[in-house]
Amino acid sequence: MSAKSKVLKLSHIDLVGSMDVETAAKVIFRGCALHLRENFRQFKEEGDSMALMQIRIGVRRMRVALYIFRSIIPKEVRSNFNREFRYFGNLLGDARNMDVFLNSTLMPEIKTKDFKMVSKELLRLGEIFRAEEYDIIIHEISGGHFERLSKSFDKWLQGNWSTKLGRSARKIMSSPIAPFALNAIEEGGIELLNRGADVENLSADELHDLRKYIKRTRYHLRFFSSLFRQEKIDEGYDLLVKMQDYLGHINDVKEGMIILSQLSAAIRADYFAETLRFNARVYGDASKEVEHNLAEFRALWRKFEDFTIDNKDLRKAV
Numbered sequence: 294m295s296a297k298s299k300v301l302k303l304s305h306i307d308l309v310g311s312m313d314v315e316t317a318a319k320v321i322f323r324g325c326a327l328h329l330r331e332n333f334r335q336f337k338e339e340g341d342s343m344a345l346m347q348i349r350i351g352v353r354r355m356r357v358a359l360y361i362f363r364s365i366i367p368k369e370v371r372s373n374f375n376r377e378f379r380y381f382g383n384l385l386g387d388a389r390n391m392d393v394f395l396n397s398t399l400m401p402e403i404k405t406k407d408f409k410m411v412s413k414e415l416l417r418l419g420e421i422f423r424a425e426e427y428d429i430i431i432h433e434i435s436g437g438h439f440e441r442l443s444k445s446f447d448k449w450l451q452g453n454w455s456t457k458l459g460r461s462a463r464k465i466m467s468s469p470i471a472p473f474a475l476n477a478i479e480e481g482g483i484e485l486l487n488r489g490a491d492v493e494n495l496s497a498d499e500l501h502d503l504r505k506y507i508k509r510t511r512y513h514l515r516f517f518s519s520l521f522r523q524e525k526i527d528e529g530y531d532l533l534v535k536m537q538d539y540l541g542h543i544n545d546v547k548e549g550m551i552i553l554s555q556l557s558a559a560i561r562a563d564y565f566a567e568t569l570r571f572n573a574r575v576y577g578d579a580s581k582e583v584e585h586n587l588a589e590f591r592a593l594w595r596k597f598e599d600f601t602i603d604n605k606d607l608r609k610a611v
Contacts, residue, residue, distance in 0.1 A: 301335070301347065303354065306324050307320075308470060308516075308520055315365065315466040316470075322446075325351065326446055328347070332351060336434070337434050340427055340431065355374075356375055356382075365458060384430060384433060388427055391426060395423065397545065398549040398575070399415060408567065411567045454466065475603065475607075477513055478510075484506060485509070488502070488503050492594055497544070501547075504537055507536050508537055518530075529597075536593045536597065549579070
């Protein structure tokens with residue numbers, strides 16, 4: 294990333310308790326759409342890995358917003374946009390995993406004397422793979438797919454939603470946002486707790502799935518944070534962010550080991566024996582990291598089980 298480059302992060306979404314659900318939904322969707330457009334533009338122009346990460350965050354956040362407001366979005370509309378945004382999230386996945394591997398897993402090893410030749414060769418192979426993935430992404434973005442999706446989404450956002458909705462959905466649209474937000478947060482929290490009910494026995498893949506629900510619950514708080522007392526939002530957000538990070542580190546290790554095995558299989562034969570010894574060291578370090586992150590996550594999970602947010606936590610009307 295160039296020194297002058299600066300990615301756009303989603304700004305604070307300012308909702309007030311007097312808003313109805315439709316108005317609040319459109320405010321949230323506009324913020325999500327702007328965040329995505331700007332980071333797609335930056336990645337397209339600069340190949341910025343940080344913009345790439347923000348795009349992945351943005352498509353996930355957009356899909357969560359579509360889910361939260363599903364009761365006021367026609368099923369076919371939501372299914373279409375959800376499918377499209379999921380496509381872009383999946384498209385960027387391999388490149389993001391390689392970025393993490395090269396910058397966080399492999400780079401510290403290159404700076405040591407041990408295994409310097411092997412780690413540099415793995416870096417070379419990884420950079421080739423990453424460049425191929427970036428070419429695919431840039432080609433897809435340059436082809437106009439995202440621009441068409443963005444225009445279609447903006448057109449829907451600016452339209453009259455009520456014309457394609459039934460009576461019950463129109464009633465929800467005109468209702469106050471605060472009770473809707475409380476219900477969404479409670480629903481998300483219950484779903485998360487159910488997903489992690491047997492957290493001690495989940496596999497690495499299952500923990501990654503659980504992390505997706507942690508992110509969803511985090512976005513619930515983020516979207517509606519201006520409606521609640523800041524200290525209560527901070528309490529929940531702090532738990533969710535840390536849990537997400539710990540599980541993210543575990544998943545990065547898992548994905549990194551997969552990438553390491555793929556690159557090791559492609560390395561020159563005269564490097565292979567040394568590569569196996571290098572891998573053993575990386576695996577040993579990774580095992581300690583996973584053990585630590587899992588213990589920290591479980592401690593936070595027990596705290597989150599006692600976290601609640603309700604009417605008393607709403608901000609007082611001015």
